[in-house]
Amino acid sequence: MITMPGSPDEMKLVSNAMSNATRRKIMSLLKDGSKSKEEIQKITGPAMLDYHLQLLQQAGLVDAKDKLFELTDFGNHFLESKTHTSTGPRKDLSKSKPIDIVEVRQFLPCIADKSKYRIIARLKPPLEGALELLEPLFPRARYSEKLGVLIIQKKNQIITVYSTGNVTMTMVSSIEEAKKILEDLKKDINDAIETGIKSTFGEKIQVDHNEVYKYLPGTNCRICGEQSCYSFAIRLTGNETTLDKCRPLFEQKYAINLEHLQTLMEYL
16 A cells, blocks of 8 residues: 655655755666665765755655665655656657747846847747657757756757747847747757657756856855855755755746756756
């Protein structure tokens, strides 16, 4: 019999445990069978590993037996239910309709570089569940199940494609450049719909702490427990802390910063 968490406090433990990329990586790793701490460390790195394992055990998702860590019955059930319900049924890309660009608008100057722009656009029809299938199409791309987006990096630009059809781009020089990027994106996707996906060699995307620092509030308020926003950025990129520790970041005026940082965290 699978014991499911019932109280709000128990559900909060599960939600908190699964809110971190490293802990989700540990869960996925254990789905293939029991692992020792050393085996897990080879995949996730040593940073705060004891803390991550402790949170997963407290949430009832992971158990430890004879120095091996394994998913509990609830942990297995949780992963299966997320696979079936989080993104909906996987679509056959060939059954998708060709997309078109229906809107491009300049939104705000980029926070990291005031001479560049953050652009919002819209593709139609939305790709919905087929979006996940496009990840192999781009050399530097990652599909985030948590956010339901395809994240594409080109040099210092980050292009985020949402299953709803929205697209955001950062570090764009002009509307003309944005339109060129969108036209290339449209062509790549429509070619894939017509002829199928041709996988590219995926590159590992590195997130530098200096890039993360650019999007933090810069107040050095120490609410997060660090001496400065810069040291917080270093710990973030090392998976030694989490975004929710920076409370000012969740104020409305930092909404765009938070969105960009959440995207960057998906690469860690």
